[in-house]
Amino acid sequence: MIPSQPKVLGRNLGLAVLCIVLSAHVGSPDAWYEGNAGPYKVTVQVQLPGVVPGIAQIFVRVPNDRPERVTVVANKFDATGGTPPPETATPVEGDPGLYGAKLWLMTAGSNSITVALTGSRGSGKAIVPVVNVALRRLELDPKLGIGLSAIGLFLFVGMVTIIGAAVRESTLPPGELPSSGNRTRARLAMTGTGLVLALLLFGGWRWWNSEASAFNRTIFKPLASKADLVARNDEPPQLVFSIADEEWIHRSDSSWLARRDGTSWTPLIEDHGKLMHLFLIRDDMGLFAHLHPATVDSVVFSSALPPLPPGRYRVFADIVFESGYSQTLVTSVVVRQLPLTGMSNTQRSDPDDSWFAGPVAAKGDSTRLSDGSVMTWSGSAPIVAGREAGLRFEVHNADGTPSTLEPYMGMAGHAVVEREDGSVFVHVHPSGTVSMASQMAFAMRQPGDSVKGLLGQRLNAMERSTMSVHAPVAGSVSFPYAFPKPGKYRIWVQVKKNGRILTGAFDVPVNSGVKSAD
Amino acid sequence: MATSVSTLAAPVTETEENVRSRTLAVEWPIYAVVFASTCILVGLLWDVSWHRTIGRDTFWSPPHIVEQVAAIVAGLSCGWVVLHTTFAGSPEERAQSVRFWRFFQAPLGAWVCIWATITMIMSAPFDDWWHNAYGLDVRIISPPHTVLASGMIGLQLGAGLMALGAQNRATDDRDRKRLGIIFAWAAGIIIGFAAIFIQEEASYGNAMHGSKFYRLTAMVFPIFLVAFARASRLKWPATTIALLYMGIVLVNMWIIESFPAQPRLAPIYNPVTHMVPPQFPLLFVFPGIAIDLLIRRFGNGRDWTLSIALGIAFVLVMIAAHWFWGDFLISPAARNWFFAADKWDYNSRLGPWRYQFWNLDRDASKNFSPMLFLRGIAIAIVYAVIGSRIGLWWGKGMALVKR
Numbered sequence: 051m052i053p054s055q056p057k058v059l060g061r062n063l064g065l066a067v068l069c070i071v072l073s074a075h076v077g078s079p080d081a082w083y084e085g086n087a088g089p090y091k092v093t094v095q096v097q098l099p100g101v102v103p104g105i106a107q108i109f110v111r112v113p114n115d116r117p118e119r120v121t122v123v124a125n126k127f128d129a130t131g132g133t134p135p136p137e138t139a140t141p142v143e144g145d146p147g148l149y150g151a152k153l154w155l156m157t158a159g160s161n162s163i164t165v166a167l168t169g170s171r172g173s174g175k176a177i178v179p180v181v182n183v184a185l186r187r188l189e190l191d192p193k194l195g196i197g198l199s200a201i202g203l204f205l206f207v208g209m210v211t212i213i214g215a216a217v218r219e220s221t222l223p224p225g226e227l228p229s230s231g232n233r234t235r236a237r238l239a240m241t242g243t244g245l246v247l248a249l250l251l252f253g254g255w256r257w258w259n260s261e262a263s264a265f266n267r268t269i270f271k272p273l274a275s276k277a278d279l280v281a282r283n284d285e286p287p288q289l290v291f292s293i294a295d296e297e298w299i300h301r302s303d304s305s306w307l308a309r310r311d312g313t314s315w316t317p318l319i320e321d322h323g324k325l326m327h328l329f330l331i332r333d334d335m336g337l338f339a340h341l342h343p344a345t346v347d348s349v350v351f352s353s354a355l356p357p358l359p360p361g362r363y364r365v366f367a368d369i370v371f372e373s374g375y376s377q378t379l380v381t382s383v384v385v386r387q388l389p390l391t392g393m394s395n396t397q398r399s400d401p402d403d404s405w406f407a408g409p410v411a412a413k414g415d416s417t418r419l420s421d422g423s424v425m426t427w428s429g430s431a432p433i434v435a436g437r438e439a440g441l442r443f444e445v446h447n448a449d450g451t452p453s454t455l456e457p458y459m460g461m462a463g464h465a466v467v468e469r470e471d472g473s474v475f476v477h478v479h480p481s482g483t484v485s486m487a488s489q490m491a492f493a494m495r496q497p498g499d500s501v502k503g504l505l506g507q508r509l510n511a512m513e514r515s516t517m518s519v520h521a522p523v524a525g526s527v528s529f530p531y532a533f534p535k536p537g538k539y540r541i542w543v544q545v546k547k548n549g550r551i552l553t554g555a556f557d558v559p560v561n562s563g564v565k566s567a568d
Numbered sequence: 569m570a571t572s573v574s575t576l577a578a579p580v581t582e583t584e585e586n587v588r589s590r591t592l593a594v595e596w597p598i599y600a601v602v603f604a605s606t607c608i609l610v611g612l613l614w615d616v617s618w619h620r621t622i623g624r625d626t627f628w629s630p631p632h633i634v635e636q637v638a639a640i641v642a643g644l645s646c647g648w649v650v651l652h653t654t655f656a657g658s659p660e661e662r663a664q665s666v667r668f669w670r671f672f673q674a675p676l677g678a679w680v681c682i683w684a685t686i687t688m689i690m691s692a693p694f695d696d697w698w699h700n701a702y703g704l705d706v707r708i709i710s711p712p713h714t715v716l717a718s719g720m721i722g723l724q725l726g727a728g729l730m731a732l733g734a735q736n737r738a739t740d741d742r743d744r745k746r747l748g749i750i751f752a753w754a755a756g757i758i759i760g761f762a763a764i765f766i767q768e769e770a771s772y773g774n775a776m777h778g779s780k781f782y783r784l785t786a787m788v789f790p791i792f793l794v795a796f797a798r799a800s801r802l803k804w805p806a807t808t809i810a811l812l813y814m815g816i817v818l819v820n821m822w823i824i825e826s827f828p829a830q831p832r833l834a835p836i837y838n839p840v841t842h843m844v845p846p847q848f849p850l851l852f853v854f855p856g857i858a859i860d861l862l863i864r865r866f867g868n869g870r871d872w873t874l875s876i877a878l879g880i881a882f883v884l885v886m887i888a889a890h891w892f893w894g895d896f897l898i899s900p901a902a903r904n905w906f907f908a909a910d911k912w913d914y915n916s917r918l919g920p921w922r923y924q925f926w927n928l929d930r931d932a933s934k935n936f937s938p939m940l941f942l943r944g945i946a947i948a949i950v951y952a953v954i955g956s957r958i959g960l961w962w963g964k965g966m967a968l969v970k971r
Contacts, residue, residue, distance in 0.1 A: 101699075101700065101701065101702060101703040101704075102703050103703050103704040103705070104699075104703055104704060105704070123834070124833075124834050125834040125835060126834055126835035128835070129834055129835030129836055129837065130835075130836075130837050130917075131831075131835070131836035131837045131838055131839040131914070132836055132839050133834060133836070134623075134830070134831050134832045134833055134834050134836060135830065135832065154623070154624050154704065154833050156623070156704075156833050156834065156835070156915070157835060161834075184703070187701075188697075188700055188701035190697065190701075191697070194693060194697060197693070198690065198693065198694055201686065201690045202690070204686070205683060205686060205687055205690070208679075208683050208686075209683060211668055211669065212668070212676070212679045212680060212683060215666035215667060215668060215676065215679065216666065216676050216969075218666070219666040219667065219971060220666050220676040220733070220968075220969045220970070220971045221965070221968035221969055221970060221971075222970065222971070223970055224660065224663035224664045224737065224970060224971065225663035254711055254714070257711055258711050261702065261707075261710065261711065262702070265701075265702045265703075
């Protein structure tokens with residue numbers, strides 16, 4: 051467990067409020083994908099611009115091959131006029147196998163980055179879905195501000211001087227000296243010009259503030275949500291989660307949306323066979339639960355509550371829309387009763403629900419899982435913000451032999467990363483941070499998918515039919531990811547073995563890249 | 569400085585050729601800044617087309633380079649004029665200049681061009697930061713673009729003032745006419761520049777049945793057309809200026825639309841294959857004729873009455889010229905290279921709106937309301953009268969500029 055650090059925690063909680071509001075995947079906007087692009091294994095990182103329109107930086111790592119050509123192209127989910135020509139990703143100097151490119155992302159919402167490789171082994175493509183939204187406010191660099199102000203002052207004085215010269219001399223015949231009347235008129239004109247320019251500058255300042263305010267209103271905020279605990283008689287307590295956002299509630303009311311310039315949300319689709327992946331993490335990170343509430347209606351979701359000790363819990367709910375847009379809803383819930391009876395293994399709402407309150411290891415150490423096997427996060431190199439973290443975990447049986455891991459909701463493993471202040475939360479898979487359902491939504495979208503829900507039906511049917519076909523994997527699992535900022539993080543790694551869901555927890559300090567460079 | 573200037577007073581007797589050569593002493597910079605001013609408009613027309621067709625650009629895209637050439641040519645040539653006039657100018661050149669901070673000397677237009685060049689350069693880092701902070705060109709009219717536009721319009725006005733000063737000093741009819749044409753060209757460039765800023769609302773044929781089109785054009789153009797008409801020494805100044813504006817835009821329109829091009833950004837909803845050209849220019853030649861006739865008839869002594877006549881005439885002639893022109897532009901007959909109608913951005917979701925009128929004056933039941941239209945036209949006339957009055961005052965001042 052992390053030792054109590056009230057001062058640091060208090061300061062970071064303040065930051066957390068800001069960052070949660072400002073974050074898409076909750077503080078971790080980069081999209082990561084690891085998998086196959088045809089015959090090539092690739093790891094793709096998309097650094098999103100944080101403004102719309104903006105320029106995204108794309109990195110493609112091809113560890114085992116040297117393709118002749120790597121290209122990237124962006125497109126919006128509902129584009130009808132084809133795709134623009136792809137941009138060539140060029141090799142990054144000093145890092146063999148890494149290719150980089152910049153792409154303009156013009157519109158907010160669900161976009162895809164298609165990575166294509168061509169080489170001796172043929173050609174292949176991979177789709178990386180990204181959620182392009184405004185994420186942050188950029189303050190004016192003081193040096194730039196001073197420089198612009200100095201030039202602005204010069205231009206102000208220059209314009210006043212020019213107007214003065216114009217009134218004083220410009221209409222005089224060549225060679226004639228200005229009269230005192232000309233000079234007086236010039237002074238008056240200069241005074242008037244100064245006042246007008248001052249008014250214009252004031253208006254410009256007000257305009258700038260207004261533009262900044264308008265931009266701030268576009269900064270991403272997850273749909274409003276709330277979580278409640280409901281206990282009726284002797285029934286097990288239920289966690290009731292609601293998407294309480296009016297825009298979601300009125301998503302089919304075109305006149306309501308038109309009046310408020312609202313988003314016409316597409317329906318939810320299943321990701322790993324679930325409409326919602328909900329995580330409960332106590333503020334001190336001492337307890338973690340991964341639940342899959344079922345829909346009561348399109349707004350309310352409900353799940354049996356695990357046997358949680360009291361405390362305030364952060365609630366993160368991952369959902370995916372038919373457009374490929376994914377987001378993490380954020381709220382909190384306070385558990386007061388001690389102890390809640392909670393659910394037993396036989397009372398889970400969903401067989402894939404799990405929770406954990408066990409020991410926490412450090413990077414490089416091992417932790418014993420509930421079935422006696424051991425999970426190890428190998429490696430001793432310090433983790434640096436913004437650089438690939440090397441999240442690779444090995445699972446051994448009690449006798450030291452590698453464990454055979456079964457697919458857990460179609461994946462070899464699930465990792466949940468949270469910064470201690472809650473300002474970063476991300477649900478990662480071996481395939482990256484991107485939603486598999488989003489990826490499939492782009493891959494399976496057809497030109498005729500103009501009716502909301504049609505694509506979702508096909509996707510959900512396909513999800514169910516393919517969930518069980520993933521083969522068991524050898525006893526290790528890795529996750530492509532870079533921590534977005536320095537701080538103390540906890541990682542919960544979940545795997546499935548012999549039909550049991552096993553969770554290991556690790557704490558890791560993440561250093562700033564700047565300090566590392568020093 | 570007063571002493572030095574007094575020694576530069578014109579001699580009492582001069583030959584005609586001496587006088588002529590004196591007025592033309594600094595003529596090449598006039599051509600340089602008018603060229604720069606033209607580059608501003610041409611670059612902007614191409615830049616708008618670039619964004620509507622290709623989307624993606626860089627600091628070094630061809631339209632941007634044209635704009636940069638404009639700033640460099642204007643800045644260097646006017647900088648040379650300042651240094652030359654101040655430190656090595658002939659007595660005539662100094663006598664035709666105004667002083668800046670009591671030391672530097674150059675014609676008024678050169679100072680305006682230098683101010684404009686610095687403003688344009690200043691806008692670049694501001695705009696770059698703006699893109700990083702709020703997104704890439706989220707809106708065309710933004711604070712940094714306004715700074716840039718101030719520089720551009722400053723450069724164009726500076727070019728006009730340099731031509732105007734030479735025109736007003738000219739003693740020879742041939743020179744006066746030639747310099748008058750140069751001034752009219754510079755003025756036409758300004759009209760074209762102003763038209764770009766309201767093109768979203770007031771350039772498409774679809775907008776020409778709504779009073780908003782007439783309110784916007786009345787708000788912007790009478791000031792310039794009337795001012796330039798009064799400042800010019802040509803016989804048909806506003807008409808000439810309007811024709812030059814239309815000619816410059818038309819030539820660009822025909823050239824631009826002939827270039828094959830492909831969108832480089834997503835989402836593409838309209839897969840264009842050639843550069844999307846500017847709209848067919850507004851038919852300012854007709855209000856131009858009205859302005860010239862009225863200014864000639866009223867003379868110089870009745871500016872308030874004249875401005876009322878000009879304002880009413882401008883709006884009524886605009887309606888007469890554009891009402892049916894709007895019908896034509898949205899008809900199949902205009903969908904060809906000559907009129908370049910029905911050309912839309914790569915990210916336009918095409919629909920029936922292409923052939924419908926926009927911004928119609930509708931009542932609560934969504935029907936076209938002649939009363940609301942007439943009310944809008946009345947407001948447009950008020951704008952045009954005020955604009956004409958300001959234009960007459962401004963033009964009167966410009967007609968006197970000799971340095």
